[in-house]
Amino acid sequence: DAEITQSPRHKITETGRQVTLACHQTWNHNNMFWYRQDLGHGLRLIHYSYGVQDTNKGEVSDGYSVSRSNTEDLPLTLESAASSQTSVYFCASSAGGPGTGELFFGEGSRLTVL
Amino acid sequence: GENVEQHPSTLSVQEGDSAVIKCTYSDSASNYFPWYKQELGKRPQLIIDIRSNVGEKKDQRIAVTLNKTAKHFSLHITETQPEDSAVYFCAADSGGGADGLTFGKGTHLIIQP
Numbered sequence: 001d002a003e004i005t006q007s008p009r010h011k012i013t014e015t016g017r018q019v020t021l022a023c024h025q026t027w028n029h030n031n032m033f034w035y036r037q038d039l040g041h042g043l044r045l046i047h048y049s050y051g052v053q054d055t056n057k058g059e060v061s062d063g064y065s066v067s068r069s070n071t072e073d074l075p076l077t078l079e080s081a082a083s084s085q086t087s088v089y090f091c092a093s094s095a096g097g098p099g100t101g102e103l104f105f106g107e108g109s110r111l112t113v114l
Numbered sequence: 115g116e117n118v119e120q121h122p123s124t125l126s127v128q129e130g131d132s133a134v135i136k137c138t139y140s141d142s143a144s145n146y147f148p149w150y151k152q153e154l155g156k157r158p159q160l161i162i163d164i165r166s167n168v169g170e171k172k173d174q175r176i177a178v179t180l181n182k183t184a185k186h187f188s189l190h191i192t193e194t195q196p197e198d199s200a201v202y203f204c205a206a207d208s209g210g211g212a213d214g215l216t217f218g219k220g221t222h223l224i225i226q227p
Binding site: 059102108 | 115148150156157158163203205214215216218220
């Protein structure tokens, strides 16, 4: 069955280290998104992509980067991890044109920055 | 950009009663308004959505209403059951869809037995 998977599911790192969270989907969806979820803030958009080589900044993009070299993957990189980036990160994908369809979320990656 | 406000943050209802969650949005270009349910420790999942050319949509015990003039939309759950306990998020597309979905901060719905 088609799916969207994230790895690692849990990670503990130290301030200043570079961290990459992987996201892989097998639906052949054009659209992929990264959200962070924090208590009291809901889901906030970090970066998104509407196709290969396309990337866009979301509401809370500072300190994060993404690249889209193929349809299936959208890795999220924290260049220099900060304690404020401790969060649960969700990757999502959708079909069709931008903003037109259901988001399918991965299971989430819990990141702790010490 | 889009701003979505959601109320209440916590809602406790007796099993069998109805629950209503309300959201407002700021971007008049928004056309798509989905609702997601997130059970504890799980991923958010779409439960119902509505587009701007429709005022109301129903799916069994769940309904969503949209008032584009007032820029608000609501989720209605009737005959609530224990499995309805979860966090519910409303969302609106930003920039007419070009800028992804903006979510509200969520409502923790508690169904009291």
